[in-house]
Amino acid sequence: MRNQSSTFKPARVASWLLLVAFTVAFALPLVWMVLTSMKPANQTVGGVTNVLPTPIAAVPQYVTENYTRVFTDPVVDFPLYLRNTLVVTLLSVAGTIVSSAIVAYGFARVQWRGRNVAFGVMLATMMIPFPVVMGPLYVLFKELGWIGTFKPLWVPAWFGHAFSVFLLRQFFMGIPRELNDAAKIDGCNHLQTFLRVILPISKPALTVVGLLQFVFVWNDFLGPLIFLTDRDQYTLALGLQLYQSQTGNTPWNLLMAATTIVIVPVVIVFLIAQKALIEGIATQGMKEA
Amino acid sequence: MSEQTFKHKRHEDSVATGLMWISPWLVGFAVFLIVPLSLSLYYSLSDYPILEKPVFIGLANYERLFSDPTFWIVLKNTLVFSVVFVPLSTVVALGLAALLNKELVGWKFARAIIVLPTLVPAAAAAMAWLWILNTDVGLLNRMLSPVLSVFNLGAPAWLQSKMWAVPAIMIVSLWQIGQSVLIYQAALREVPESLLEAAELDGLTGARRFWHVTLPMISPVVLFNVVIGIIGAMQVFVFPFIMTNGGPGTATYYYSMYLYDNAFLFGPQMGYACAMAWVQMMLVGAMTWMLFKISRKKVYYRGGA
Numbered sequence: 001m002r003n004q005s006s007t008f009k010p011a012r013v014a015s016w017l018l019l020v021a022f023t024v025a026f027a028l029p030l031v032w033m034v035l036t037s038m039k040p041a042n043q044t045v046g047g048v049t050n051v052l053p054t055p056i057a058a059v060p061q062y063v064t065e066n067y068t069r070v071f072t073d074p075v076v077d078f079p080l081y082l083r084n085t086l087v088v089t090l091l092s093v094a095g096t097i098v099s100s101a102i103v104a105y106g107f108a109r110v111q112w113r114g115r116n117v118a119f120g121v122m123l124a125t126m127m128i129p130f131p132v133v134m135g136p137l138y139v140l141f142k143e144l145g146w147i148g149t150f151k152p153l154w155v156p157a158w159f160g161h162a163f164s165v166f167l168l169r170q171f172f173m174g175i176p177r178e179l180n181d182a183a184k185i186d187g188c189n190h191l192q193t194f195l196r197v198i199l200p201i202s203k204p205a206l207t208v209v210g211l212l213q214f215v216f217v218w219n220d221f222l223g224p225l226i227f228l229t230d231r232d233q234y235t236l237a238l239g240l241q242l243y244q245s246q247t248g249n250t251p252w253n254l255l256m257a258a259t260t261i262v263i264v265p266v267v268i269v270f271l272i273a274q275k276a277l278i279e280g281i282a283t284q285g286m287k288e289a
Numbered sequence: 290m291s292e293q294t295f296k297h298k299r300h301e302d303s304v305a306t307g308l309m310w311i312s313p314w315l316v317g318f319a320v321f322l323i324v325p326l327s328l329s330l331y332y333s334l335s336d337y338p339i340l341e342k343p344v345f346i347g348l349a350n351y352e353r354l355f356s357d358p359t360f361w362i363v364l365k366n367t368l369v370f371s372v373v374f375v376p377l378s379t380v381v382a383l384g385l386a387a388l389l390n391k392e393l394v395g396w397k398f399a400r401a402i403i404v405l406p407t408l409v410p411a412a413a414a415a416m417a418w419l420w421i422l423n424t425d426v427g428l429l430n431r432m433l434s435p436v437l438s439v440f441n442l443g444a445p446a447w448l449q450s451k452m453w454a455v456p457a458i459m460i461v462s463l464w465q466i467g468q469s470v471l472i473y474q475a476a477l478r479e480v481p482e483s484l485l486e487a488a489e490l491d492g493l494t495g496a497r498r499f500w501h502v503t504l505p506m507i508s509p510v511v512l513f514n515v516v517i518g519i520i521g522a523m524q525v526f527v528f529p530f531i532m533t534n535g536g537p538g539t540a541t542y543y544y545s546m547y548l549y550d551n552a553f554l555f556g557p558q559m560g561y562a563c564a565m566a567w568v569q570m571m572l573v574g575a576m577t578w579m580l581f582k583i584s585r586k587k588v589y590y591r592g593g594a
Binding site: 012015018022023028032033036044099102103105107110111112113114115121122125127128129130131132135136137138139140156158160162165190218221226237238240244252255256258259262263266267269270281282 | 300301302303304306307308309310311313314316317318320321322324325326328329332339385388389391393394395396398399400401402403404405406407408409410411412413414415416417418419420421423425426428464467468471472474475516520523524526527531544545548549552553559562563566567569570573577
């Protein structure tokens with residue numbers, strides 16, 4: 001709050017109004033989605049004045065009705081898709097954290113010839129568009145007998161996720177080297193140093209990696225679309241699309257309720273860990289710095 | 290100084306130890322990237338309907354691409370999307386970042402609201418926007434109609450209109466711009482205050498100062514984000530797949546969608562799809578290379594990094 005009250009500047013007020021306008025514009029789709037999910041179908045259409053559900057007192061009843069109908073839909077099994085998504089997400093997050101931490105240690109704390117070249121190759125792989133490999137990956141997973149299981153979606157996460165490795169390497173390199181040397185004098189080898197020295201003080205970085213991976217897997221659409229062939233294995237993102245397209249005229253209030261269900265977990269994660277997530281996301285553009 | 294250089298160059302550990310530590314990534318790299326890429330190259334030279342074994346046919350798939358009108362349509366659509374969307378999103382993200390960095394009342398709340406959509410699953414974002422953009426009962430047209438009717442204009446049919454479908458997809462994509470905003474915000478903060486003050490003393494203010502001082506200072510970050518943006522835009526998929534399914538006509542039919550259709554639906558023709566994939570990768574690679582080349586003189590790296 002720097003001298004805002006003492007120097008009133010019209011330019012600053014104009015900037016502020018612009019900021020407010022942008023904030024409203026960015027919030028509107030989500031606000032409108034939630035509002036629609038709290039209305040009966042016949043109130044979703046109408047002029048711009050029909051903003052709030054009426055009567056307001058009936059909102060709990062509308063909400064219960066809409067969300068219950070989504071959760072008990074005879075064709076699109078949202079509770080099952082929620083469970084599937086959780087399974088895939090948790091296995092991926094665990095795999096990413098474990099494998100990326102190990103690989104990052106190898107890039108940050110083990111001094112070996114060829115390390116920088118290998119690291120450069122790893123960074124370069126992040127530039128390869130997924131559509132380029134999705135066809136042959138499907139064939140590969142089919143040969144492995146993985147099509148029809150969740151494996152294509154979580155097993156690769158156990159082999160180091162390039163961006164997570166990058167993030168953790170940055171963090172590990174920031175840990176004073178003296179800690180390594182001290183551990184060495186105490187007779188610790190790399191494995192012991194990794195487990196006893198590096199990991200315990202890296203919890204914040206490991207959390208960021210886990211959170212980003214959670215959001216990434218939860219949001220993935222193309223992976224499940226290609227690798228999940230059985231409807232019983234759909235994730236929420238796929239289920240949502242199925243729900244929207246199955247009849248072609250799903251009532252908007254129910255579709256928005258289903259959409260809200262898919263979004264809520266990510267919003268909760270964001271609210272809990274906003275600071276860590278914002279820092280993690282911001283780092284994503286600093287790869288070369 | 291010399292001691293540090295010496296220390297830095299010394300390799301305390303054997304290559305074997307290093308490889309052992311990075312072995313999870315090495316195995317994954319080989320199995321989930323090198324193998325598919327090699328397979329893809331082989332398939333691209335084959336006729337491969339998935340259910341039968343691939344049959345080598347040389348460059349026939351690549352030749353077919355050049356005479357395939359749909360290929361040219363999706364290529365044109367994708368290039369147009371990239372060339373319009375990447376600069377547009379860069380300007381909007383930079384503008385928002387600069388606006389947030391003024392640290393006006395409530396800026397942290399505003400930042401949270403702007404970042405939140407980035408975390409929303411693309412499929413869910415598509416649904417929320419289908420509802421907003423609905424021609425007859427969508428919120429956007431409900432707000433626009435009264436204004437437009439003053440000028441005797443009808444509201445756009447957005448996703449059903451050849452003219453407005455692409456802008457609509459771009460609007461939805463812009464909604465998920467939060468990550469770039471955060472990155473630019475961090476970069477703008479790194480610009481030394483003293484430099485900005487010196488520029489002001491030299492009579493540079495506002496937009497001119499931004500153009501001549503701030504932008505050169507953050508140019509490495511801008512370049513990097515533009516490259517990432519191009520790579521992303523060249524594989525645009527989820528929004529058009531869910532919201533328009535390529536339509537109306539082929540207005541929003543993009544490269545990755547046609548590739549997907551060839552690989553999994555039309556036939557399927559995995560060989561043809563893989564030829565498309567290699568062309569896509571070479572295009573993205575060429576564009577990245579060109580960007581780095583062109584920007585070589587324009588990008589300022591501090592401390593000769």
